[in-house]
Amino acid sequence: MIPSMDFLIKNEQVFSGAQSCRGCGWSLLVRHLADILGPDTVYVLPASCFSIISGPYPMSELKASIVHTVFAAAPATATGVRAALDREGKKATTVAILAGDGGTFDIGLQALSGAAARGENILYVVNNNGAYMNTGIQTSTATPYGAVTTTNAGEDYKKTWPKDLMGIIAAHNLPYAATASLAFLEDMRQKIQKAKATEGFRLLMIDGPCPPGHKYEPSQSIQVSRLAVETKLFPLFEVVRQRYKISYWPQKSVPVAECLKHQGRFKFLFLPENKPLLDHVQEHTDETWTRLIKLEKMEGMELVG
Ligand SMILES: Cc1ncc(C[n+]2csc(CCOP(=O)(O)OP(=O)(O)O)c2C)c(N)n1
């Protein structure tokens, strides 16, 4: 069989010398994203690690226009950018938001919901690294259960489950939404292509490896991302108008501990006295996966676009 080369960068749109940490998911994600979206793209950036990585003008990392905006309002800013481009007749120009989980699950949620409900012609990309990494690893509502951050150090680890952002987004009846992983590049690139080709409000949520925040060696980023998918901690799926479709079915049943044990942020789950907590994470993950399968099988859920 001839191996597919669909994971290779074809039109590099990123200058060398990015200011990211080693092993950062943001950089690899944006290389692939920009390769597919091309130079006729305006990127709208709320505050996140990528605001720093992309660099202040004139040292931008991307060969495209970048609009830096306030933390809470990227979808509102992007709405304005879209309207201005449309008015100039530039309907083919892509408007893409690059946001972190803090800017999406928490502070930008209202603006996100508004733009999604209005059906703005915008691509929203969220790099979910599970905390406010740029300002020093504070808990967000995307932080996984059991993780240590700098804001829950007093109570040792996070004791609530992350928000179901994809469920919230599905409820907006979008034409395209999907999760993706840097360890599954062909799948991720296909999803970016689909999102680019779809008109209306689209959202991609990428699992964001972060060595300093998750506490592992930079060389392990892709391996940890792959384990997140194989253990079903980060399932890969698409949602089109509330219809779910699983994109990757793990062949083997890999326990969540296989992914969590590499990450220092989960150290509390591996204390002998905390075995029930680790079991709890496994049960919750199994339940979420079963629910996803049920959502996929649900008939008659498709809504008219
Ligand atoms: C209103 C407001 N509050 C706080 C900040 C400080 N701030 C800048 S980036 C950031 C963290 C962003 O976290 P996230 O969205 O998850 O992106 P990441 O840095 O993890 O990529 C914070 C708190 C800000 N810029 N504006």
Ligand SMILES: [Mg+2]
């Ligand atoms: Mg984050």
